[in-house]
Amino acid sequence: MRIDKVIETQLHTSRKEMKRLFAKGLVQIDGEIMRNQSFNVDSHLHCLTVDGQVVEWYERYWLMNKPAGYVTANHDKVVPTIFDLFATDDLVAGLYAVGRLDRDTEGLVLVTTNGPLGYQLLHPTKKVDKKYSVRVNARLTEKDVQAFSEGIVFHGGTRCLPAQLLLKSCHDQESEAEVVLSEGKFHQVKKMFLACGKKVTFLKRISFGPLELKTLPVGEYRSLTKHELEALRPFMEGGN
Structure with a gap:
């Protein structure tokens, strides 16, 4: 602040x-x-x-493992939001999710009262890495890895920044991989695979900058550790 x-x-x-x-x-x-x-x-x-x-004042920092079926908005009249999963005592004024995850996407969400931190983490010039675990409905190949590294081009001409595609298991009907991006276009991961002729059937964010999801159960959240806060310090002071 x-x-x-x-x-x-x-x-x-x-x-x-x-x-x-x-x-x-x-x-x-x-x-x-x-x-x-x-x-x-x-x-x-x-x-x-x-x-x-x-x-004395007190900023809040929570790391959540968002379940599928929830949105990251503070309020929604139709579908549940991640804030429905918070204990009442933790729902302080000014709390918000940094960035967004689609309703059907799981994984790491940073929830905080620190507005400038969110701005810095999401600013395009910062190029903060985000890693996703992904499953698609077809075989992934080295050709796809190359396409990601060169920058996927969407229908209409929009080019993505180069990204890492790390193959985990590849079969004709299903493949698993990890993707590392440094930008955040709307539905970007799904569109990138679609441009390669594959459909995403499962998507989970497992890291965001220096933060890692690790073993946090789906639907739960925890406070950031001192080590994680120190790792975020450059972004907290990035606008100074």
């Missing part, structure tokens, strides 16, 4: 007073004077003091 927003929210500071605090060097991050009001701070990684007073 922006440092001026934290101070405004927690200390109920006016704009005039905010400017005075920064101008006089009364705002500090980890003991260092901070004059950039738009600096992004995180409660897990930074100590913020204003005129010698420690300012």
Whole structure:
């Protein structure tokens, strides 16, 4: 969250007073004077003091293994959302899913109150890797691997960035693989395989940047570890 927003929210500071605090060097991050009001701070990684007073606030970070059949929107009148799976005490104001997964797609979703973090992770210039486990209805070959590495072209001329296709098992009626992308076009994975003449029958995101799903059961969520938060630090401070 922006440092001026934290101070405004927690200390109920006016704009005039905010400017005075920064101008006089009364705002500090980890003991260092901070004059950039738009600096992004995180409660897990930074100590913020204003005129010698420690300012406390708390960002939420959850890693969820989304089940099929749920959408990542905060609200939907027709289908269940991932937020229906959260305990009431964990549903704090400002909580949102970073990016989206299709209703029939499973896997890793980062849910947080940290808006700037989501912006940085999803910004096209950051090229954050996302890895998917995928099953298709036909045999995958080295020709498909080459097509992915060169950049799949959709009907209409849209070209995807080069991607990794890692073959796991290949049979005439079904193949399994992993795909690593660094962009996030609408229905991208499904369209990429469709461009190769295959239909996706199962799709699960297993990693997003430094975050990995590992053994988290489907439908459950957990807090990020200190190690994971540290790994996200460059994105939390990416807009500073």
